Amino acid sequence: xxxxxxxxxxxxxxxxxxxxxxxxxxxxxxxxxxxxxxxxxxxxxxxxxxxxxxxxxxxxxxxxxxxxxxxxxxxxxxxxxxxxxxxxxxxxxxxxxxxxxxxxxxxxxxxxxxxxxxxxxxxxxxxxxxxxxxxxxxxxxxxxxxxxxxxxxxxxxxxxxxxxxxxxxxxxxxxxxxxxxxxxxxxxxxxxxxxxxxxxxxxxxxxxxxxxxxxxxxxxxx
Amino acid sequence: xxxxxxxxxxxxxxxxxxxxxxxxxxxxxxxxxxxxxxxxxxxxxxxxxxxxxxxxxxxxxxxxxxxxxxxxxxxxxxxxxxxxxxxxxxxxxxxxxxxxxxxxxxxxxxxxxxxxxxxxxx
Numbered sequence: 001x002x003x004x005x006x007x008x009x010x011x012x013x014x015x016x017x018x019x020x021x022x023x024x025x026x027x028x029x030x031x032x033x034x035x036x037x038x039x040x041x042x043x044x045x046x047x048x049x050x051x052x053x054x055x056x057x058x059x060x061x062x063x064x065x066x067x068x069x070x071x072x073x074x075x076x077x078x079x080x081x082x083x084x085x086x087x088x089x090x091x092x093x094x095x096x097x098x099x100x101x102x103x104x105x106x107x108x109x110x111x112x113x114x115x116x117x118x119x120x121x122x123x124x125x126x127x128x129x130x131x132x133x134x135x136x137x138x139x140x141x142x143x144x145x146x147x148x149x150x151x152x153x154x155x156x157x158x159x160x161x162x163x164x165x166x167x168x169x170x171x172x173x174x175x176x177x178x179x180x181x182x183x184x185x186x187x188x189x190x191x192x193x194x195x196x197x198x199x200x201x202x203x204x205x206x207x208x209x210x211x212x213x214x215x216x217x218x219x220x221x222x
Numbered sequence: 223x224x225x226x227x228x229x230x231x232x233x234x235x236x237x238x239x240x241x242x243x244x245x246x247x248x249x250x251x252x253x254x255x256x257x258x259x260x261x262x263x264x265x266x267x268x269x270x271x272x273x274x275x276x277x278x279x280x281x282x283x284x285x286x287x288x289x290x291x292x293x294x295x296x297x298x299x300x301x302x303x304x305x306x307x308x309x310x311x312x313x314x315x316x317x318x319x320x321x322x323x324x325x326x327x328x329x330x331x332x333x334x335x336x337x338x339x340x341x342x343x344x
Binding site for chain 1: 224227228231232234235239240243245249253258259260261310311312319320323329330331332333334335336337338
């Protein structure tokens with residue numbers, strides 16, 4: 001006999017459950033989690049490297065490096081004396097909550113204030129996967145063009161912070177700060193925008209200060 | 223890009239539910255996919271063709287996808303409007319920018335149909 005079963009189950013139900021577990025762990029350990037996303041080559045790892053110099057002074061920080069392959073990025077972070085866990089997805093285009101949960105087992109969470117997760121370079125898939133984070137940061141470089149905000153609305157709609165990187169290259173691109181501001185207003189008016197040249201370090205301190213402020217606001221001064 | 227993974231999740235969720243409801247073979251699955259998810263119906267259908275080779279499905283099993291338009295609701299003036307083709311979230315009536323998305327983010331299995339396990343419990 002044929003039967004029909006009504007489900008209503010989200011396809012990402014298991015990811016959401018896992019993300020909930022991460023949120024629970026983080027709250028228990030007073031740990032603030034940032035999910036950092038961008039297209040490949042926008043400068044995520046460089047921004048992290050430059051940010052750690054400032055962050056280290058205020059917050060005990062660790063990094064999860066998501067990459068399809070290699071441990072190069074984790075090596076770059078470790079060189080700054082910060083604990084880094086490399087996650088290789090072996091081809092998968094995003095990190096999911098299960099992978100992050102497993103990586104968390106390798107860290108002493110009670111001794112950390114901040115966890116920065118560098119997602120796979122991709123403006124599409126990572127947007128769908130909740131990692132139990134407190135903050136979603138999207139990095140966009142001037143060389144990619146200001147139109148990316150409108151082209152990838154899911155990514156930019158769900159973020160709270162936008163860092164525009166490679167500001168030093170602005171004169172060589174068609175990137176328009178005015179157009180960007182207009183598009184951001186139409187996609188996500190609450191999105192906070194910072195401008196950096198991560199390679200030279202310009203602007204990095206500003207976003208770090210804001211981040212430290214957010215962590216303090218949530219958990220107080222430790 | 224991640225439609226294969228989404229399909230793998232769908233198959234696992236269906237397998238679990240089918241066990242629970244003693245469904246032996248699934249003939250039809252109905253999926254609701256919002257336009258503002260990054261899941262592409264064509265890619266989902268292609269992925270389903272790969273997964274339906276499994277015993278859980280009958281050889282003629284079909285995946286039906288119902289797409290949902292992205293619908294915005296203006297928090298300023300209450301206007302409800304479709305947000306088409308990645309247009310910005312700007313209220314067409316009052317140009318307000320505080321827009322809630324009331325539809326378009328859906329991504330769930332609505333239902334499935336299948337053959338019930340034959341029971342010999344007389």
